[in-house]
Amino acid sequence: MGKNIVEKILAGHLVCGTLAPGEEIGLRIDQTLTQDATGTMAYLQFEAMNVPRVRTELSVSYIDHNTIQIGFENADDHRYLMSVAQKFGIVLSRAGNGICHQVHLERFGQPGKTLIGSDSHTPTCGALGMIAIGAGGLDVAQAMAGEPFYLACPSVVKILLEGRLRPWVSAKDIILKVLEIFSTKGNVGTVFEYGGQGAATLSVPERATITNMGAECGVTTSVFPSDEMTRRFLRLQDREAHFVPLSADADAAYARVVTIDLSRIEPLAAKPHSPDNIAAVRSLTGIPVQQVCLGSCTNSSYKDLVTVARILKGRIAHSDVSFILAPGSRQVLDNLARDGYLADLIASGARLMENACGFCIGNSQSPSSGAVSLRTSNRNFLGRSGTLDADIYLVSPETAAAAVITGRFTDPRDLEMDYPDVPAPERLVIDDRLILRPEDTGRTVEIYRGPNIGQPPVNTPLPDTLAGPVTIKVGDKITTDHIIPAGARMKYRSNIPKYAEFVFENVDAAFARRALANKEAGRHNIIVAGLSYGQGSSREHAAICPMYLGVRAVLAKSLERIHAANLINFGILPLTFVDEKDYDALDAGDELEIAGLRTAVAESDILTVANRTKGASFALRLSLSARQKEMILAGGALNVRRQE
Ligand code: MIC
Ligand code: SF4
Numbered sequence: 001m002g003k004n005i006v007e008k009i010l011a012g013h014l015v016c017g018t019l020a021p022g023e024e025i026g027l028r029i030d031q032t033l034t035q036d037a038t039g040t041m042a043y044l045q046f047e048a049m050n051v052p053r054v055r056t057e058l059s060v061s062y063i064d065h066n067t068i069q070i071g072f073e074n075a076d077d078h079r080y081l082m083s084v085a086q087k088f089g090i091v092l093s094r095a096g097n098g099i100c101h102q103v104h105l106e107r108f109g110q111p112g113k114t115l116i117g118s119d120s121h122t123p124t125c126g127a128l129g130m131i132a133i134g135a136g137g138l139d140v141a142q143a144m145a146g147e148p149f150y151l152a153c154p155s156v157v158k159i160l161l162e163g164r165l166r167p168w169v170s171a172k173d174i175i176l177k178v179l180e181i182f183s184t185k186g187n188v189g190t191v192f193e194y195g196g197q198g199a200a201t202l203s204v205p206e207r208a209t210i211t212n213m214g215a216e217c218g219v220t221t222s223v224f225p226s227d228e229m230t231r232r233f234l235r236l237q238d239r240e241a242h243f244v245p246l247s248a249d250a251d252a253a254y255a256r257v258v259t260i261d262l263s264r265i266e267p268l269a270a271k272p273h274s275p276d277n278i279a280a281v282r283s284l285t286g287i288p289v290q291q292v293c294l295g296s297c298t299n300s301s302y303k304d305l306v307t308v309a310r311i312l313k314g315r316i317a318h319s320d321v322s323f324i325l326a327p328g329s330r331q332v333l334d335n336l337a338r339d340g341y342l343a344d345l346i347a348s349g350a351r352l353m354e355n356a357c358g359f360c361i362g363n364s365q366s367p368s369s370g371a372v373s374l375r376t377s378n379r380n381f382l383g384r385s386g387t388l389d390a391d392i393y394l395v396s397p398e399t400a401a402a403a404v405i406t407g408r409f410t411d412p413r414d415l416e417m418d419y420p421d422v423p424a425p426e427r428l429v430i431d432d433r434l435i436l437r438p439e440d441t442g443r444t445v446e447i448y449r450g451p452n453i454g455q456p457p458v459n460t461p462l463p464d465t466l467a468g469p470v471t472i473k474v475g476d477k478i479t480t481d482h483i484i485p486a487g488a489r490m491k492y493r494s495n496i497p498k499y500a501e502f503v504f505e506n507v508d509a510a511f512a513r514r515a516l517a518n519k520e521a522g523r524h525n526i527i528v529a530g531l532s533y534g535q536g537s538s539r540e541h542a543a544i545c546p547m548y549l550g551v552r553a554v555l556a557k558s559l560e561r562i563h564a565a566n567l568i569n570f571g572i573l574p575l576t577f578v579d580e581k582d583y584d585a586l587d588a589g590d591e592l593e594i595a596g597l598r599t600a601v602a603e604s605d606i607l608t609v610a611n612r613t614k615g616a617s618f619a620l621r622l623s624l625s626a627r628q629k630e631m632i633l634a635g636g637a638l639n640v641r642r643q644e
Helices: 005-013 036-048 073-088 100-107 122-128 137-144 171-182 204-217 228-236 302-312 330-338 341-347 397-406 487-492 496-502 511-520 541-548 561-569 581-585 597-603 626-634 637-643
Strands: 014-016 024-027 031-035 058-062 091-093 114-117 131-134 149-152 155-162 190-195 221-223 256-261 268-270 278-280 291-295 322-326 372-375 391-394 466-473 525-529 551-556 573-577 591-594 606-611 616-621
Touching (some): 005 014, 005 024, 005 131, 005 221, 031 100, 031 137, 036 058, 036 073, 036 137, 058 100, 073 091, 073 487, 100 114, 100 122, 100 204, 114 137, 122 204, 122 221, 137 149, 137 637, 171 204, 171 256, 171 268, 171 278, 190 204, 204 221, 291 302, 291 397, 302 330, 302 397, 330 341, 372 397, 466 511, 466 551, 496 511, 496 541, 561 626, 581 616, 597 606, 626 637
Parallel strands (some): 031 058, 058 091, 114 131, 155 256, 190 221, 291 322, 291 372, 466 525, 525 551, 551 573
Antiparallel strands (some): 014 024, 024 149, 268 278, 268 391, 573 616, 606 616
């Protein structure tokens, strides 16, 4: 039996376990990436591991998220990251060089390699034919220390692309179609492997839009073959030496095959407040638009931005529309400038922002109250933009450009012009001078620590009796943006006691105070949730901050992969209902108790919970590997390391 692409790369990196879907496997990791908002915590944890230098082939630290720098905190974190990089042999991409995923794709990703990153959109580099996976900062720190990365061996779904995109339809519309088919839930433990004649027509940046937003489906990662398109992209990046061909064997097996005919896709949009709330742009025609944001790690390539520049050339943004432009990387910006397109964009009224996450993470450009904002980014979760009552729609660059002109939702096919087909440039300006390579001089590097940087807190070992209230009960599809908001709050990423004040801020602003009071009274806090708890980002703060507030267990109908792993890393029990009806029977404030917990965790996969308030009991499932059980019993990964 032949192998698919995923099996080939996993087999070449397998350290332990067997390649059977669902089994825990350990992988050798070739490359890591971090960004500043998750990186500071990751490097604090790495420092605690007492490893003199990173043990990967390549580790890159990006500064791209917290670049607004209101107050001293972010700038202090940047200095910390720069000193850590120098000391431990990490490459550092300075603020201004671009968004981690875009830059990693351009300058570092390599077919056939493994990459883990402390950001959920790390799968972007799957566009180059590598296995690139998002993870919590602690997992990335362990990989930098040379340890395997553990995960459940995924099952592989083939997405067979046929046909060719029609004019005005682009890669964003493909991934929105995929989201329409698969939704944002129920895909844990799978990988999307793309193939077919249609896939061969897509350039690497187009593939990257698709692999990037596969994260919204909750898959472990997405991957494309490494083919002539890949070679062409790497050649343009002056990196042809990194090219290796990679494709699935003709008789490779898949858990499922889904075929999408590219020629039948039309311009699509994700409506508020979920990336899988898909509608045809045509059905939204006429809705007035107040803001258009172009950029983010999803749609920031040279082709994306040149396409918009050519659509807008000689026109001016509609008087109702604030038009925001944040190029994904300095390379893209340099080349737009060289070729004159930047001038066209500025002439059309674009408000040029830094090459950074910016609007996408909600730290700037929050829309006005009740506004409609069209964005080429990947997430439209409630409140993420910084304006709770704004309506955010995710669209392609073409649809975004059409709204810039008309001030309304407009199917770009209705613009009376020819589609500007943008070929890849013959040559690119490549300037890596904002990338700092660590020198191995043996010189002692002093680590800079600003006053905002605290030590990561550690949990206590698992108690034998868990007793406390359901401190909050939430519904389905609660994202990590709901659990711990980013945006304006993100500057406290290195200061857990402060950041923890904002847990569930947009869901139940009194949660943090209530939880802390329970903790101080010696009670455990319990979160009850519906389906797909912990969607979205990889931020381990969605586990660390609740842990700091005394949360000891999450009872959910289902949990998303990265968040569940983060909970375990910090000693919080990720439990699922055996019978989903028990979710309905629970209310916030119910007093729950699990007795004999340590023995039950060690010996069984089923725990029995007593509801003291209602005089009932019910069963919960704890699906953990032996390694994860050890972590839970010890109160998290840091305690296990300490014991060792
Ligand atoms: C996001 O897009 O939500 C982020 C901000 O990039 C996060 C990481 C973070 O919270 O720092 C992610 O995707 O993992
Ligand atoms: Fe940055 Fe947005 Fe991409 Fe996250 S999704 S890495 S915030 S651009």
